[in-house]
Every structure is written in structure tokens, then in C-alpha cells.
Amino acid sequence: MTRVLALAVVLGVALAAPAADPAPEKTGIKVGEKAPAFKLKDQAGTERDLAALLKDGPVALVFYRSAGW
Structure with missing residues (x-):
């Protein structure tokens, strides 16, 4: 009976x-x-800087995961 009451209290607190x-x-x-x-x-x-690339126009970045990672 005590276990049932304790479970009911725990469930009541959790739901409330x-x-x-x-x-x-x-x-x-x-x-x-x-x-x-x-x-x-x-x-x-080679290190590339976004600001430098944008001077030539729009930039599209492509990220892919190789099998060697």
C-alpha cells in the first residue's frame, strides 16, 4: 500500500x-x-577569407564529408 501511495505521489507531482x-x-x-x-x-x-572572396562577387560554399573523416 505504501509503494502504491508513493508511486501515486510521484506521478502526481510529475504530471502537475x-x-x-x-x-x-x-x-x-x-x-x-x-x-x-x-x-x-x-x-x-590555402587559407581563404570570405571578405576577399566576396570582392569578386557572390560566393557559394559547399561542405561535404569525405570517407576519410
Whole structure:
């Protein structure tokens, strides 16, 4: 009887307590949003700067995962 009462109390508290909303997952910039300044190495190991690339026009970044990772 005591176990049943304890279980009922635990369930009652769990159901009565409001569930906290999880923090929204940050997945990056939104479509159309300006990218932050950054530097990355290209496939040849040369460091590239976004600002320098943008001087020549629009930039498209492509990321892929190779089998060697």
C-alpha cells in the first residue's frame, strides 16, 4: 500500500509540474541572412577569407564529408 501511495505521489507531482520547453536548437544562419566573417582552408590547404572572396562577387560554399573523416 505504501509503494502504491508513493508511486501515486510521484506521478502526481510529475504530471502537475509544467514541462520546461527545451531551448531551440541553433542550426546556423537563416536563408538570406548575411554570413559572419570567417576564414577556412580550401582543398589545397590555402587559407581563404570570405571578405576577399566576396570582392569578386557572390560566393557559394559547399561542405561535404569525405570517407576519410
